[in-house]
Amino acid sequence: MGHGWEGVVLKLFRGKDFVFTVTGAEHVTDRYRRVHFTDGGLLRAIGVHPTMWVRLWFDNAGKPHQRAYTLVDPDVENGTFSMEFALHEGCASDWSLKAQPGDTIEATVQGTGFEIPDPLPGRMLVIGAPASLPAINSLLAVAPKLPATIWFETTHEDDRELPFRINPDRHELRTLDAAELLDGVKAELREAIGQPGDAYVWIACDTRTTRALSSYVTKELEVPKHRVKALGYWRAA
Numbered sequence: 001m002g003h004g005w006e007g008v009v010l011k012l013f014r015g016k017d018f019v020f021t022v023t024g025a026e027h028v029t030d031r032y033r034r035v036h037f038t039d040g041g042l043l044r045a046i047g048v049h050p051t052m053w054v055r056l057w058f059d060n061a062g063k064p065h066q067r068a069y070t071l072v073d074p075d076v077e078n079g080t081f082s083m084e085f086a087l088h089e090g091c092a093s094d095w096s097l098k099a100q101p102g103d104t105i106e107a108t109v110q111g112t113g114f115e116i117p118d119p120l121p122g123r124m125l126v127i128g129a130p131a132s133l134p135a136i137n138s139l140l141a142v143a144p145k146l147p148a149t150i151w152f153e154t155t156h157e158d159d160r161e162l163p164f165r166i167n168p169d170r171h172e173l174r175t176l177d178a179a180e181l182l183d184g185v186k187a188e189l190r191e192a193i194g195q196p197g198d199a200y201v202w203i204a205c206d207t208r209t210t211r212a213l214s215s216y217v218t219k220e221l222e223v224p225k226h227r228v229k230a231l232g233y234w235r236a237a
Contacts (some may be wrong), residue, residue, distance in 0.1 A: 015110030018042045022103040029158040033085045043076040049114045051135040057106040060091040067092045070134035086130040121200040129153035131233045132204035137165040153181045196223045207232030
């Protein structure tokens with residue numbers, strides 16, 4: 001399958017292509033599915049870093065369609081990892097539901113990266129949703145002894161049963177319905193941040209919410225931009 005104009009752009013930015021092979025799949029909840037892969041040489045060629053993600057290419061009614069997914073439990077020695085799919089209407093979700101051992105999917109690596117905050121904050125402040133849960137889990141593992149508060153958007157009761165890798169002694173998880181996420185987080189962030197220059201805020205929600213929270217944190221709460229990591233994971237309808 002060709003990758004269209006998006007593939008051409010990624011090539012210009014030195015994107016590297018790989019082919020992954022499905023080894024198995026399982027439902028985590030009725031609305032969340034984990035698919036296991038061999039990496040096609042990716043991990044030894046690129047290495048691994050926290051929140052690492054790749055772009056998968058799907059066929060969408062005969063047209064190439066790419067979506068980014070975070071690697072879960074990458075194993076360089078064995079060349080394996082998993083990916084987790086929040087299930088909803090769309091070609092990526094449909095593909096994950098049909099994935100069988102031996103199936104292959106093309107992927108491009110371009111744009112992924114991570115820098116450990118220096119100095120480390122006294123507490124990480126994390127805002128996300130089901131689509132960004134794999135990245136949140138990876139982020140928390142960077143400094144497992146560092147306290148963190150996680151505001152997590154839920155759209156369904158099943159979202160509270162997702163595979164959070166949190167330590168109850170250090171990580172505080174606050175679940176909010178989608179309709180109350182933006183206002184709810186804003187209401188609590190000011191006190192949670194304390195000294196803006198010492199804070200570290202990580203945001204990965206839908207594009208609109210991510211932009212609104214990022215602007216609020218940097219402009220109104222005056223957290224330096226280099227202490228904020230924000231990425232819109234999808235566009236809300």
